[in-house]
Amino acid sequence: MAEAKIDSLLAAHAKVTVIAPKARPRVADMAAAGEIEWLKREYAAGDLTAQFLVVAATDNPVVNRAIFKEATEKNILCNAVDDPPFCDFYFPSVVRRGDLQIAISTAGASPALAQRLRKEINAQLPLDVGDWLTDLGNLRREVTQIEPLNEERKWLLHQLAQREVCGYESCPSRLLAREHALKNPLPEKKS
Numbered sequence: 001m002a003e004a005k006i007d008s009l010l011a012a013h014a015k016v017t018v019i020a021p022k023a024r025p026r027v028a029d030m031a032a033a034g035e036i037e038w039l040k041r042e043y044a045a046g047d048l049t050a051q052f053l054v055v056a057a058t059d060n061p062v063v064n065r066a067i068f069k070e071a072t073e074k075n076i077l078c079n080a081v082d083d084p085p086f087c088d089f090y091f092p093s094v095v096r097r098g099d100l101q102i103a104i105s106t107a108g109a110s111p112a113l114a115q116r117l118r119k120e121i122n123a124q125l126p127l128d129v130g131d132w133l134t135d136l137g138n139l140r141r142e143v144t145q146i147e148p149l150n151e152e153r154k155w156l157l158h159q160l161a162q163r164e165v166c167g168y169e170s171c172p173s174r175l176l177a178r179e180h181a182l183k184n185p186l187p188e189k190k191s
């Protein structure tokens, strides 16, 4: 269980510290490789200090609730696994393509449904949508640098979000952006 939570946290670029006397081989390997820190001991009151977020995932619900209590006192967000009343937030099911993330939550009503919808969306979403988003993001940065902030620019960005973008100079989306910039010059900067 904790293993899956570690994967989710690492996917979000978190710096992860595990406190547990024993760990599964994969978790021990991640610690040996320096991907996470592992303090090989039981949780002790006072362990939660500068953390932003805590997952209480021991196999002892009493310990998990004690962790939740300390986290609450210290204003640290906590998720006690399999104990929804002792969660400040729930882990969602996530579909990822590069910078695109689609998170599905049923607010605890049916994790199985969240998982099924993730699989359905994953099967429908093109594999290269993350690469396309990277190109679109680069083009948007170019547009926001050369176009004044107005309704026309907003229209253009909506148009570009519906088109394929490529790196070539002759790419229709790039040509559209350039044509638009010529018609909407930035106001002269006063020196």
Ligand SMILES: C[C@@]1(CC(=O)O)c2cc3[nH]c(cc4nc(cc5[nH]c(cc(n2)[C@H]1CCC(=O)O)[C@@](C)(CC(=O)O)[C@@H]5CCC(=O)O)C(CC(=O)O)=C4CCC(=O)O)c(CCC(=O)O)c3CC(=O)O
Pocket: 004, 005, 008, 079, 081, 082, 083, 084, 087, 089, 090, 091, 092, 093, 094, 104, 105, 106, 107, 108, 109, 110, 111, 112, 113, 114, 115, 118
């Ligand atoms: C409240 C929440 C707290 C939290 O963990 O944050 C929670 C709680 C509980 N889960 C339970 C069971 C299952 N959980 C899964 C799977 C996932 N559970 C996840 C999240 C959440 N689970 C949060 C709500 C999220 C939401 O509702 O949207 C996902 C989405 C994300 C993740 O875990 O990272 C991940 C799918 C990842 C993916 O594949 O995409 C499966 C499916 C399976 O394993 O095959 C089952 C069996 C089927 C079923 O029960 O539906 C039980 C009963 C335990 C028991 O019976 O003892 C409880 C406790 C209770 O409900 O009381």
Ligand SMILES: NC(=O)C1=CN([C@@H]2O[C@H](COP(=O)(O)OP(=O)(O)OC[C@H]3O[C@@H](n4cnc5c(N)ncnc54)[C@H](O)[C@@H]3O)[C@@H](O)[C@H]2O)C=CC1
Pocket: 001, 002, 003, 019, 020, 021, 022, 023, 024, 041, 042, 043, 057, 058, 059, 060, 063, 081, 082
């Ligand atoms: N919803 C789901 O689909 C699932 C839920 N679970 C639940 O998640 C919890 C954990 O399950 P697993 O990760 O499979 O068990 P696990 O046995 O792999 O992990 C439990 C960990 O807790 C540590 N631990 C025990 N007491 C501790 C303490 N006082 N301080 C610090 N660490 C302590 C152990 O050393 C071990 O590393 C259980 O409550 C289980 O019911 C587990 C699997 C699936």
